[in-house]
Amino acid sequence: MTTDRDVLWADLLQFDPPSADKVWDGDLRDPDAPGWYADLGSLIHQARGPAEVDELVDEPGVVDTMRRASLGAAIVALPRHRGVRSFGRVVAMKAAAAATTVSMVGVAAAATTGIVATVAATVVVPAIQEKVRPVIERVVPVESTHTPSSTPTSTPPPARPPAGAECQPQADVCADPSAPVVVDPRPAPLAEPAPAVGTAAAPASTEPTAAATDTTVVEAPPEPAPPESTAEPAPVDSAPAAPASVDPPRRDPPRPDPAPEEPGQPFAGSEASGPDNEPGAGGEHGHSVEMPDKAAAARTG
Amino acid sequence: MIRDTELPDVVEAAGRGEHWALTELFRAYQPRLLRYLRAQAPEAAEDIASEVWICVARGVNHFEGDESGFRGWLYTIARRRLIEHRRRLARQRTQELCRDDYDAPSASRHGGDPAGAVLDRLGAQGAVDELVAELTPEQAEAVLLRVVGGLPVAEVARIMDRPAGSVRVLCHRALRRLAVRYGDEVRAG
Numbered sequence: 187m188t189t190d191r192d193v194l195w196a197d198l199l200q201f202d203p204p205s206a207d208k209v210w211d212g213d214l215r216d217p218d219a220p221g222w223y224a225d226l227g228s229l230i231h232q233a234r235g236p237a238e239v240d241e242l243v244d245e246p247g248v249v250d251t252m253r254r255a256s257l258g259a260a261i262v263a264l265p266r267h268r269g270v271r272s273f274g275r276v277v278a279m280k281a282a283a284a285a286t287t288v289s290m291v292g293v294a295a296a297a298t299t300g301i302v303a304t305v306a307a308t309v310v311v312p313a314i315q316e317k318v319r320p321v322i323e324r325v326v327p328v329e330s331t332h333t334p335s336s337t338p339t340s341t342p343p344p345a346r347p348p349a350g351a352e353c354q355p356q357a358d359v360c361a362d363p364s365a366p367v368v369v370d371p372r373p374a375p376l377a378e379p380a381p382a383v384g385t386a387a388a389p390a391s392t393e394p395t396a397a398a399t400d401t402t403v404v405e406a407p408p409e410p411a412p413p414e415s416t417a418e419p420a421p422v423d424s425a426p427a428a429p430a431s432v433d434p435p436r437r438d439p440p441r442p443d444p445a446p447e448e449p450g451q452p453f454a455g456s457e458a459s460g461p462d463n464e465p466g467a468g469g470e471h472g473h474s475v476e477m478p479d480k481a482a483a484a485r486t487g
Numbered sequence: 488m489i490r491d492t493e494l495p496d497v498v499e500a501a502g503r504g505e506h507w508a509l510t511e512l513f514r515a516y517q518p519r520l521l522r523y524l525r526a527q528a529p530e531a532a533e534d535i536a537s538e539v540w541i542c543v544a545r546g547v548n549h550f551e552g553d554e555s556g557f558r559g560w561l562y563t564i565a566r567r568r569l570i571e572h573r574r575r576l577a578r579q580r581t582q583e584l585c586r587d588d589y590d591a592p593s594a595s596r597h598g599g600d601p602a603g604a605v606l607d608r609l610g611a612q613g614a615v616d617e618l619v620a621e622l623t624p625e626q627a628e629a630v631l632l633r634v635v636g637g638l639p640v641a642e643v644a645r646i647m648d649r650p651a652g653s654v655r656v657l658c659h660r661a662l663r664r665l666a667v668r669y670g671d672e673v674r675a676g
Contacts, residue, residue: 196659196662196663196666199662200656200659206658206659206662209662210630210633210658212634220666220670221670222665222669222670226665229617229618232611232614233522233614233618233635234519234635235611237518241518248517249506249509249513251537251544252501253509253544254504255544255545256501256503256548257504
């Protein structure tokens with residue numbers, strides 16, 4: 187209970203402005219003051235206390251902004267209170283978590299109810315068959331003329347039919363004068379060190395490496411050529427020249443993968459469709475590509 | 488506080504953008520300004536204080552007056568910024584809850600002894616919050632400007648755009664409330 191004396195003392199102060207001012211300054215020394223005024227005075231002194239640590243924590247940023255403002259600079263952004271920033275961050279994180287939860291629930295519901303599978307079966311698969319497959323088939327027939335296998339890189343070529351049936355579908359190929367130019371897998375290892383050493387001085391980049399790959403394929407045939415047919419002076423450059431070069435394929439029918447080029451086509455095409463693209467030969471060819479890098483690394487190392 | 492004899496030099500240097508003068512002003516007046524703002528708008532006190540200081544920096548080279556006048560100018564800017572902040576809050580219709588809202592001053596926690604409450608919290612802001620905890624907004628504003636701002640009644644009246652007698656009445660009613668509260672609590676404790 188508050189006594190009348192407490193309120194009366196407060197009421198009397200309004201008729202004494204100097205004393206009232208001293209009350210709020212915490213300097214009133216009145217012997218008639220009630221006991222609670224001592225606590226009020228301590229509160230007032232505490233409220234006017236010196237600066238605390240957290241009250242000056244923004245000083246560097248605010249003073250710097252003040253300096254720019256006093257010099258007339260446009261203030262782009264005010265130093266923000268950390269509490270507000272953290273509150274905004276918490277709100278953003280909660281929103282992101284809610285969005286993620288909703289999306290996951292939606293995906294789970296779709297997967298559970300089979301909507302995704304139904305849509306895939308009714309919409310996606312027909313669309314692929316109608317739109318994507320013709321495009322693929324437009325590209326694939328070009329390669330299928332060169333590679334008999336439908337999966338040339340993953341599976342070995344199927345076994346050839348008997349000799350009589352072999353020459354018939356590839357009659358033009360057998361008659362092709364460029365047939366002996368086709369890279370023979372057997373002499374290729376003999377020709378490998380030459381471009382590897384020769385290109386070792388070249389900088390290790392992709393383009394010289396590709397050039398080295400070309401020279402490996404091109405220069406390989408001349409070495410086996412002289413023992414077989416000396417009448418063919420330049421098998422590489424004059425591919426359509428010598429008809430005698432047809433003989434070697436005939437003498438060696440079980441050659442695993444002739445896949446020759448047409449007369450008008452140079453060797454660039456034969457790399458893509460020839461035996462070097464076969465699983466076995468690809469490793470050798472890749473080996474010749476890697477050699478310059480290893481040699482260069484050995485020299486620099 | 489900066490003494491009256493030093494203030495003109497500090498203000499002049501601050502108008503030129505000199506770092507030491509701006510720092511001196513900030514260190515002298517920021518603590519009480521922040522207590523005043525935290526008691527009125529705890530969720531945005533630091534932001535409003537920053538805005539106040541930028542306004543001070545922009546207009547300090549036009550300021551003329553003594554130290555009490557500077558304080559009055561500072562709290563005038565602060566009060567206007569507070570009013571703008573409250574208008575923004577009213578338009579947004581949302582209000583961020585401050586940590587202190589969950590931990591409001593409670594007399595029961597201290598056994599009804601305000602001195603114990605002050606000693607318990609050991610902070611100037613706690614004392615300010617305790618002082619205006621049960622006052623009306625107008626009474627609290629008048630008491631804050633009188634106590635925390637250290638402004639005389641005439642200056643408080645000018646800032647609040649009221650007659651000086653009205654400010655005295657507000658302060659008197661605030662004192663009666665404090666008398667009822669503390670006298671009762673002390674007796675109850």
